[in-house]
Structures are given as C-alpha cells and as structure tokens.
Amino acid sequence: xxxxxxxxxIDLGATNIKAALVSAGGRILIRGAMxxxxxxxxxxxxxxxxxxxxxxxxxxxxxxxxxxGVGVGCPGLVDSGVVRTPPNLAGWDEVPLQAMLESLLDLPxxxxxxxxxxxxxELRHGAGRGYRxxxxxxxxxGLGGGIVLGxxxxxxxxxxxxxxxxxxxxxxxxxxxxxxxxxLERYVGAEYIMRRAADKIKxxxxxxxxxxxxxxxxxxxxxxxxxGSVSIxxxxxxxxxxxxLTVEIIxxxxxxxxxIAIETLRETGExxxxxxxSVVNILNPELIIVGGGVARAGRVLLDPIRQEIRxxxxxxxxxxxxxxxxxxxxxxxxxxxxxxx
Amino acid sequence: xxxxxxxxxIDLGATNIKAALVSAGGRILIRGAMxxxxxxxxxxxxxxxxxxxxxxxxxxxxxxxxxxGVGVGCPGLVDSGVVRTPPNLAGWDEVPLQAMLESLLDLPxxxxxxxxxxxxxELRHGAGRGYRxxxxxxxxxGLGGGIVLGxxxxxxxxxxxxxxxxxxxxxxxxxxxxxxxxxLERYVGAEYIMRRAADKIKxxxxxxxxxxxxxxxxxxxxxxxxxGSVSIxxxxxxxxxxxxLTVEIIxxxxxxxxxIAIETLRETGExxxxxxxSVVNILNPELIIVGGGVARAGRVLLDPIRQEIRxxxxxxxxxxxxxxxxxxxxxxxxxxxxxxx
Numbered sequence: 001x002x003x004x005x006x007x008x009x010i011d012l013g014a015t016n017i018k019a020a021l022v023s024a025g026g027r028i029l030i031r032g033a034m035x036x037x038x039x040x041x042x043x044x045x046x047x048x049x050x051x052x053x054x055x056x057x058x059x060x061x062x063x064x065x066x067x068x069g070v071g072v073g074c075p076g077l078v079d080s081g082v083v084r085t086p087p088n089l090a091g092w093d094e095v096p097l098q099a100m101l102e103s104l105l106d107l108p109x110x111x112x113x114x115x116x117x118x119x120x121x122e123l124r125h126g127a128g129r130g131y132r133x134x135x136x137x138x139x140x141x142g143l144g145g146g147i148v149l150g151x152x153x154x155x156x157x158x159x160x161x162x163x164x165x166x167x168x169x170x171x172x173x174x175x176x177x178x179x180x181x182x183x184l185e186r187y188v189g190a191e192y193i194m195r196r197a198a199d200k201i202k203x204x205x206x207x208x209x210x211x212x213x214x215x216x217x218x219x220x221x222x223x224x225x226x227x228g229s230v231s232i233x234x235x236x237x238x239x240x241x242x243x244x245l246t247v248e249i250i251x252x253x254x255x256x257x258x259x260i261a262i263e264t265l266r267e268t269g270e271x272x273x274x275x276x277x278s279v280v281n282i283l284n285p286e287l288i289i290v291g292g293g294v295a296r297a298g299r300v301l302l303d304p305i306r307q308e309i310r311x312x313x314x315x316x317x318x319x320x321x322x323x324x325x326x327x328x329x330x331x332x333x334x335x336x337x338x339x340x341x
Numbered sequence: 342x343x344x345x346x347x348x349x350x351i352d353l354g355a356t357n358i359k360a361a362l363v364s365a366g367g368r369i370l371i372r373g374a375m376x377x378x379x380x381x382x383x384x385x386x387x388x389x390x391x392x393x394x395x396x397x398x399x400x401x402x403x404x405x406x407x408x409x410g411v412g413v414g415c416p417g418l419v420d421s422g423v424v425r426t427p428p429n430l431a432g433w434d435e436v437p438l439q440a441m442l443e444s445l446l447d448l449p450x451x452x453x454x455x456x457x458x459x460x461x462x463e464l465r466h467g468a469g470r471g472y473r474x475x476x477x478x479x480x481x482x483g484l485g486g487g488i489v490l491g492x493x494x495x496x497x498x499x500x501x502x503x504x505x506x507x508x509x510x511x512x513x514x515x516x517x518x519x520x521x522x523x524x525l526e527r528y529v530g531a532e533y534i535m536r537r538a539a540d541k542i543k544x545x546x547x548x549x550x551x552x553x554x555x556x557x558x559x560x561x562x563x564x565x566x567x568x569g570s571v572s573i574x575x576x577x578x579x580x581x582x583x584x585x586l587t588v589e590i591i592x593x594x595x596x597x598x599x600x601i602a603i604e605t606l607r608e609t610g611e612x613x614x615x616x617x618x619s620v621v622n623i624l625n626p627e628l629i630i631v632g633g634g635v636a637r638a639g640r641v642l643l644d645p646i647r648q649e650i651r652x653x654x655x656x657x658x659x660x661x662x663x664x665x666x667x668x669x670x671x672x673x674x675x676x677x678x679x680x681x682x
Contacts, residue, residue, distance in 0.1 A: 077655075077657055147623070149490060149495065154624075156474060156625025157625060160655060162623065163655060166655065167622060168510055168618060168619050168653065169510075169511075169512045170512055171510045171511055172511070180653040180654075271512070274512040279623065281501075281504040282502065282503065282623060283495075283502055284498060312509065312520075313507075313521075316499055317497070317502075320498070
C-alpha cells in the first residue's frame with residue numbers, strides 16, 4: 001500500500017532544477033534547488049537530480065523509507081520515460097531519463113512533460129480541483145499548455161497533446177522558432193511582450209512624451225497609491241535600461257497603473273484570447289488556468305483574455321468557460337511532478 | 342436484450358431529411374428521404390421525422406418489432422435531447438426534439454449534433470474503425486467537426502466541443518457568420534471556395550486567356566483521358582454560368598485536370614491544413630477524416646492538407662497523423678445517428 005506516503009517532485013528547467021518533498025495531501029515538506037548544468041548534457045543533469053533527491057531524503061529524517069517515488073517534469077516531448085527534443089536543452093534529442101534516474105536511485109521514477117506536470121498540479125491541488133475538463137497555460141519564454149479531459153490528463157497517443165502555444169493565430173504571420181508561421185507563442189512569449197513594450201516606449205520617446213511626465217493621469221496616481229507600490233513609469237527608462245526590461249517589470253508596472261504596461265498586457269491578453277477562443281470552440285473547457293510569471297499581473301492580463309473569448313468563441317461555450325489564475329504559481333511544477341508517482 | 346436489433350438513423354439537414362433502417366452491423370436495410378419543411382418550424386419537422394420512421398418500419402415487414410430506437414443527427418448545439426441555435430433552421434432557438442419525437446413515436450429517441458453523428462458513423466463503421474483518437478471534418482456550407490478521444494466521442498461539458506471550422510486562422514481576417522474574424526470556415530466553406538474559383542476565372546478572362554484555350558497543357562489532357570472524364574475548362578464558363586458554379590463542379594474539374602480548379606482546391610487544402618496543424622498540436626490525433634462534398638476531389642484536396650500539416654505542426658505529431666477521406670460519404674450521417682440507440 002502506497003497510500004499516505006510522500007513523494008518527491010522535480011521541476012527540471014533549462015535554467016534551474018527545483019525539487020520538493022511533497023506529502024500525499026499536496027503539502028511541500030522540504031524544498032531544494034540548483035542551477036541546471038545544461039551544458040553538461042543529460043548524464044550530468046541526471047546526477048544533479050539524483051543529488052537533489054538524496055539531499056531531500058537525507059534532510060527529512062524518517063521520510064526516506066516513506067518516499068513513494070520521484071516524479072520529474074521536464075521540457076520536450078515525453079513518452080514512455082523518454083525525453084525528446086526539449087526546446088532549451090541542447091543535445092537532448094532522445095534521452096531515456098526515467099531509466100537513467102532509476103539506475104541512480106533506489107526508487108520508482110516517472111517522467112512527464114513540464115507543462116503537463118504543472119497541469120496535474122493544478123488538477124490535484126490547485127485551481128483545477130473539482131473540474132473535469134480544463135486547459136492550463138503557462139506564460140514564460142514560450143506558451144506551454146496542458147489539457148485535462150474527463151478528470152484526467154489528456155496526453156494524446158504519442159504524448160504530444162496540449163501544445164497550445166503553437167496554435168496558429170495568423171497563417172501568414174511571423175516565423176515561430178518551431179518553424180510554423182503566426183503561432184500564438186510568437187506573439188505572447190516573454191521576448192515578444194518585451195519587444196511590444198519597448199516599441200511603445202520608443203514611440204513615446206519619439207513623440208517627446210518624456211516632457212509630459214508631470215501630466216501623469218490622476219487615475220494612475222490613485223492606482224499607485226492604492227496598491228502602495230513604488231512609482232513606475234516605463235517611459236522614464238533610458239536606452240541602457242530598455243535592454244533589462246523583463247515581463248515581471250512590465251507586470252508590476254501594469255499593476256501600478258503604468259499606461260504603457262497596461263496597453264502591452266491588454267494587447268497580449270487579447271492575442272492569448274484569440275488562441276483560447278479557438279481552444280474553447282474545439283474543446284468546450286470549463287476552465288482556462290493561466291500561470292507563469294506574467295500571469296501575476298492579474299486582471300490587467302486576464303480581463304482582455306476573457307473579453308476576447310466572449311467576442312470570438314461560440315456564445316454557449318464562450319460564456320460557460322472561466323478564466324482564472326494558477327492557484328499554485330511556481331510550485332505547480334514540483335507539486336504536479338510529485339503526483340506522478 | 343437489444344443486441345442484434347436494427348435501429349433507425351435520421352440525418353436532419355436544413356434542406357433534406359435522410360433516414361435509414363440500419364442493421365446492428367451497420368448495413369443500411371432501407372432508405373427514406375424528404376425535403377425539410379424548414380419554414381414549418383420544429384413541430385412540422387418532428388412530424389416529418391415521425392412519418393419517415395413510420396414509413397421505414399412499415400416497408401420493412403417484421404422489422405418493426407425489432408427496431409431498437411431512433412437516433413437523430415441535427416445541426417446546432419445538442420445537449421440532453423435539446424437542440425439550440427442550429428445555423429440554418431430559423432426559429433429553432435431551443436427545441437426539445439427528443440421529447441417531441443418520443444411523444445410521437447413509440448420508440449426511444451436520441452439526438453446528437455449532426456457532425457458528431459457523422460463522426461460516430463466513421464468511428465463504428467467507417468475510416469475511424471480501430472482508432473482511438475481522431476477528428477473528423479465535414480466540408481459543406483460550413484466546416485463541421487467531431488472529436489473522438491479514447492475511442493469515445495468527446496462532446497465537452499455542454500456538448501459544444503468539436504467546432505473545428507471556428508478555429509481562428511487569421512485573427513484580423515474577414516468576419517465569419519459566427520461573429521468571429523478569420524475562422525477557418527470563413528476561408529473554406531463552399532461559398533468561399535466558389536468565390537475563390539470565380540476570382541481566378543475572372544482574372545483569366547481579364548488576361549485574355551480565353552484565346553489560349555488550344556494551349557491547354559498536355560498533362561491536363563492526359564489526366565482527362567486517364568479518368569475518362571468529360572473535358573472541363575472552367576475558363577469556358579460564361580458570366581451567367583459562373584453563378585451556377587458549385588464545389589461539386591470544381592471538384593470534378595480538378596479531378597479532370599483543370600488548372601483553375603486544381604489551384605482552387607490546393608489553396609483550400611492548404612488553409613484547411615493550417616487549421617488542422619493547430620488541431621494536431623493541440624490534440625495529437627492519429628487520424629483526420631475528411632468528409633463532405635468537396636472531399637470527393639480526393640488527393641487534389643487531401644495532399645495540400647497533408648503537406649501543410651507537415652510544414653506547420655510539431656514534427657512528431659505532424660508525421661504521426663494520417664489524413665484520409667471519409668469511408669461512408671453521404672451515409673455517415675444516418676449510420677452514425679443509428680449508433681446513438
């Protein structure tokens with residue numbers, strides 16, 4: 001009987017490996033993390049994961065014997081314990097990660113696509129609890145997706161289902177890194193959000209709006225005061241700072257009432273809404289869970305998504321679907337991975 | 342025990358009602374049909390369906406007692422026996438068709454969306470036999486879709502899943518009759534295929550290519566001779582005939598080697614491929630079944646769909662999916678409806 005035992009969830013990213021010892025009820029008991037030695041190749045990364053597992057087991061006296069197994073969420077196409085072509089891990093063309101980890105560890109190991117793991121996390125412990133048919137998207141470098149149908153993760157026959165970032169929203173649009181043209185991700189990946197904001201900032205510069213700084217609208221001041229945030233004005237960034245713009249800064253600026261940031265996230269939300277309206281017409285989901293860094297901006301991003309779905313999707317499923325933020329945030333990956341075993 | 346009994350399948354369309362008495366093995370025993378009295382409203386149409394059922398039972402001596410029930414495929418959103426907002430049936434905002442038919446007939450009745458019924462037909466008796474995860478599209482006035490996942494029809498929580506014609510392929514594209522912009526259907530519905538061909542014909546006229554008729558390419562002549570078809574040259578149509586162009590004529594002309602018809606169906610196939618590449622990235626289906634009038638054109642349409650999926654979808658699911666023609670053709674609707682009971 002495995003019931004009641006804890007398990008270890010690993011969230012393998014191109015930058016960091018996050019790990020957590022998780023109770024059967026979905027509580028994180030201990031955390032661990034390290035930088036991914038991505039350039040070391042799969043063997044080195046497998047050793048890193050094994051070290052994290054050993055570390056978590058060792059720092060949890062009495063837990064070792066109770067660990068049920070290790071679940072790993074990792075980028076790329078995952079099928080039968082084998083990882084294929086993860087976008088940001090060079091040299092991982094076909095890696096039998098499950099077998100590699102099981103040979104290093106005395107525990108059962110299960111591998112799943114990272115966004116599928118996040119989706120499982122939200123299903124079991126997060127915003128998807130109690131729902132049977134929903135999709136989950138994560139906004140980061142790319143737009144990842146996971147699908148739950150009938151209360152279970154839908155993986156598709158070869159495990160590649162749920163690539164919601166690679167829904168075409170403009171067939172003659174710009175080239176995506178996946179090779180297609182006009183993918184949703186090509187418009188709302190972090191890089192493109194930053195480009196969108198930078199273009200608006202530059203346009204303001206050109207129009208000499210730097211001088212109008214004192215004329216900041218009252219609503220903006222009010223918004224700032226209300227959330228007690230430091231004053232943010234994206235047009236105050238100088239050229240050197242523009243290169244350091246992140247989606248987190250844009251998100252914070254939007255929450256603080258910055259018009260450029262708000263406009264950037266409104267346009268981003270509308271484009272996400274275009275793609276999600278297609279998903280609504282195809283799948284009729286009860287729920288769309290939005291996670292990832294820029295989702296922290298909240299309603300500034302979510303309201304335009306909702307609005308665009310209402311505008312574009314069929315009336316019944318369009319009014320039926322709810323759009324909500326991830327309930328687990330950054331923990332969804334490790335929590336979901338832990339549910340694999 | 343219902344095993345071994347026959348059932349009656351009804352394919353309710355805005356123009357015709359088709360009916361068939363179908364054996365448990367999927368063989369059509371008797372057929373019936375009549376023009377839909379669409380202007381008479383739901384009550385009159387229900388009477389028509391009841392008359393067809395009675396007719397089929399009466400002309401099949403000994404079958405009456407063995408009829409298991411009646412399944413009806415009808416346009417619109419169908420949930421719990423109620424039909425909502427079918428696109429081409431005015432005044433059918435909310436019709437309890439199942440209850441209406443059960444009160445007229447002494448048989449159990451099940452209602453399903455028409456394209457879902459077609460999809461069920463292909464699953465049980467057609468091109469989808471033996472497949473667990475596939476989609477089916479029907480090309481007609483619009484582009485309808487049905488989804489089978491895990492060997493079962495996927496309807497979604499309110500029964501509206503599978504609207505594959507209303508996947509956005511160009512977010513700033515032309516307005517679709519559904520209210521959205523740039524829907525796949527807005528490019529490949531029958532009307533738009535005919536418009537596309539007519540535009541090409543007019544362009545040829547403008548370029549004075551009528552005079553070049555004798556220079557028809559050899560391959561075209563060969564294609565005509567090979568399939569033993571009458572010679573078709575779309576540029577020979579005069580203005581009055583242009584209004585009588587149908588997708589069936591375009592399909593036949595393409596099979597006969599007509600360059601304009603071939604180009605029209607290639608472009609149509611490519612656009613369908615754009616939408617299906619999104620579906621492949623979302624659902625990772627094993628199979629895409631293409632039905633409806635224009636699908637009779639065969640490879641002229643299907644090859645561009647396949648090519649565009651290979652170009653646009655992720656490599657693994659893109660190479661994995663097969664694109665095939667409907668195996669049941671016009672019978673898919675009645676056969677699928679018969680499987681409902």
